[in-house]
Structure formats: structure tokens, C-alpha cells
Amino acid sequence: MNGLFKDTLAELFDKKTVYLFFVITFLSILMTLFSGSFEMTINGVDQGLGIDELGIDVDTPLLKGIASLMSLLTFLAVMLSAGIIPNMFIKGRADYFLAKPLSRSSLLLKKFLSVWVVYGLLITLCGFSCYLVGALVHSVFNNLIFLLIGAVFVKLFIWLSISFFVGIFTGKTVSTIMFLFLTWMIQSGLSMLYSTQMVAGFGYEAFGKFLDYCYYLLPKMSEMSTLVDKVAFLSGSFNSYILYSTVGFAFAMLYFTLALFKRKNY
């Protein structure tokens, strides 16, 4: 196993917060086990979907429950990941990593990959074990769970690209968390405005343009979730623009992070 993978894993388990993942998963499993009716446990079940009409009883609510569980865990993972980069490049530790015969890009990419895979697998493990319990109890299995897992990795990739960028740029955990939170707030706000067609710059044309740019530049995380919902639950059409622009944003972010990292003095 690659050394940085092991290091990332050791770092993750060193933080006691990782046990929060297991606690949440455990509670979800309990809920899955003891709930006869899924409608009770899961918030926001799309009533218009008509579970009965589709002829799948517990399948969809179970998947939706797992989807929200994994979204929560992804959020936690992203917050946990905010400290990784600032921590790796503090004074005295940066020297250790940078004096190794790895180019800076490969050092950072390897770290990115290991964080992505380790945290992604952790979420998958939690989500999938919960799904398996539900699936066994209700004797159903839907391959769409794999789509949901794939979506977790895509979302995590996007958030990590932002987390790494700010981590390298500021070198501080607190700023990284704040920035991540800000991105999330702005993006959710914009999505809400756009989905309800409320944007016209509130009467100011320039402001409207500015909002437009913000909206199109920022990764569209909440739209991504809706997108996954749409695909997974077979409702509505698939807008590939949202997926491509958001993933494109993440790659651009990663590129800028590498460019910044290469020129940085420690």
C-alpha cells in the first residue's frame, strides 16, 4: 500500500471524530432495522413520485434514506478534510515532506488521491452496510445503490478540490472550513434563487450579470444532488451541463492548486 494512503488512514483514525461516522451509521442501521415503514424515518420523500404507482415498495425510500445518510457523511468528511492540507504543510512538517524525491505535483496529487479514496471508501462502507441491512430485512436489492456510491465519489472529489485549494492558499484549517462553508452557502442561495426563477439582479442589471457569473462558475452541488435523485429515481430529464461544468470546475481548481503549490515557499 502506498505510504501516503497509510498515513491518511492513520491520520483519520487518530482523529476521534471518525467514530462519529460509525455512530451515525450504527444509528441508521438501527432505524432501518426497527422501522416497518420507511415513510416515517425518511424526511423529504418526494410525495409526487408515487411510490406505489411505480410498484416498488421499500426500495426507493430505502435508497433515498441511504442517499441522505451518505450526503451527511460526505459533509462530515469534507469538514474533516479541511485540516489535512494545512496540517501537512505546517512549519517543520512541510520540510519533511518536501525534501523527498517526489515532485510537488505528484506529492499533492498522491495526497489528494489517498484522501479521496480513503474518505470515499469510509462513506461507502457506512452507507453500503446500512443499505445491506435494509436490503436483507426487506429482501430487496437495487443496483442503483452503486450509482449513489459513484455520486458520493464525484461530490467528494469536487469538495476536496476546493478544500485542497484553500488549504494550500491559506495554510489554515479555520480559513479552509470557513471558505468551504461560504461556498456552500453562496451556492445553495444561488441555486434557490435560480430554481425559483427569482434572479433578475433585484432590479440591477450589473448585479444580475454578476450573479449569473457566480452561478455558472461555482460548482453546483445541490443541483448535483437533484441530478442524482433524478437519475436514481427515474424522474425528469438529465441535464449533463450541470455535471460537466461542476466536474470541470473541480479539475480547474486542482490545476490552480498545483500551480500555486509549485511556486510556494515553505
Place this chain on the structure above:
Amino acid sequence: MNVVTVSDITKVYNTGMQKGGITAVDCVSLHIESGEIFGLLGPNGAGKTTLFKMLLGITGVTSGEAMLLGYPPSNPKSRERIGYLPENHRFPEHLTGLGLLQLTGNMYKLDKEIIEKRSAELLELVDMTKWASTKMKKYSKGMLQRVGLAQAMINDPEVLFLDEPTDGVDPIGRAEIKNVMQKIRDDGKTIILNSHLLSEVEMVADRVAILQNGKLAKIGTVDEMTNKKLQYEIQAEFRETLFDIPEEIGKLQSLSRGRMVVELVDESKINWVIDSLRRKKIDIRVVKPIKITLEQSFIETVSSGKEGVS
């Protein structure tokens, strides 16, 4: 062969506060040969660590050129056969001592078996075997220093950069580190040492350079540094306490029954002194140049440098 060559290397740190930035290293040129222990000395803030960091590609070079094992620091290949113990290091605390060695070996792309074998040997060498599987956050300062030294040697490096290796280590540990360094040098490896413990540097180093305010103030072998220029001690059976030395030869510093100290205008004048003593039929037992400690030499260099500045 030169393992390190730097020519006119300069580092300016851009800080928001000071206009034009801080010049940490100022036009330094030197080279370090394979197989020597090279001591880099200088007061706090002289630029020693910065010079290390530039050589290792941790911080960029503002101007000038650096070569490490034939490659510029921008090429990761230059770091394949080096080991580095940073000053004030903070290794990943969530790892154990053994974990640190494994991670390090891994980043040098060593084979798993080699990592296992070398880790065990090195932990034994720095006397940390019984702490190998304790997390480093529970280590004391000296213990961290010991595993730090071990990780720097995991790849059997050609050049070892040690930034204050004995910082926080107890006297026994310091003696052990000194032995380790000598052993490494005997294996034909190069050590570049940055330390404030000049008595130790004097014991192990072959050559030293003194940096001051980022500039190279003095460079030479330890012998050259510790020879008090042109002062000689002559031990003999002096019958009288008077001995005239003409001004063009030098000056009598002191003279007692068994010992005379002279300061000469140049080295060759020692012959004149010996000749005239022999003419007086004085039995000479010993003639030797007067040595000072490296520490004294350092203080002299640095304080004369300060006068030069002010």
C-alpha cells in the same frame, strides 16, 4: 567530487512588513566535497537553515545557482540520495516511530523488505526500538530527535543534511550521535551539519563555513579556523626572562621559565626565533602554533564582522 555547489546564491523572503523583503542568504558561493563533514555555523538568523531549504527545493532560490549531486534543486532526482533532519521538525504525530520510518522509506520508493530491515537497524542504532510502536505525540523532544535522525538515514543517503541534530538530546545521546556521524563519514558519505554546539562541530567536522547576516564570513578547515594566526608557543629551558625580538620579526607575548609565546610578522620568521635561541644554547623541547577553540574563532569572526557592519 563536489556533492554540493552553490554559486552566488541569494534568498530574499518577501514579507509584507519589510520593504524589499528580508535577505536571508546573500550571494554565497561554496562547494562541499564528497566524504567530508561540513559544518555550517553562524549566529541565529544568519541564514543557515535557509541555505539548507534552498538546496533541498523547499524554498525557491531568488538568484544564483545551486547543485546537489549534479542536479538543480528543482529536479526531484537531486533528493533521491539525500537524507534530511529538519530543525524544529514536527513529524506527523499520528504515526509511530516505526510508521514514520516506513512512510519515509516509502516516499523514497524503497522495497518493503528493505524498509523493514533498515527500520529495525536504525531504531536500534538510535536506541528507540522499545518506543517503535508508540505514537510520536507521546515522544519527548530527544526521542523525536532520535527518530528524526533515523528517518534521515532510511535510504542510506549519500549526503546527510542535519539541522541541529543534537538539539534537546542528552549528553549520552549526543556522544552517540557524534559516533554515528563519524561512522557515516567513514563509509564515504557526506554530512552537512548545522549546529550551535561548536565544541562538537570542532570534534567531528573537517571543514566549516561561518555565515553572518546571510553572507559567507569565513570558510576553511577546522585546523585553519583554530590556528591562532602566527602565534607560536616555544617550550624550552629559558635561563633569563629577557629576549629581544626586532620589530620586523614580531613581538614577544610572554616569557616564563619554561614557556615563551611569540607573535610573528609571518610564518617564516619562526626560523629566526629558533636560530637565535639555539645560538644562546637554549634547549628547545617543543615549538607549536597556538590553537584556539572553534568557539573562540567563531566569536572573533562574528564580532569583527559586526564591527565591519556598524
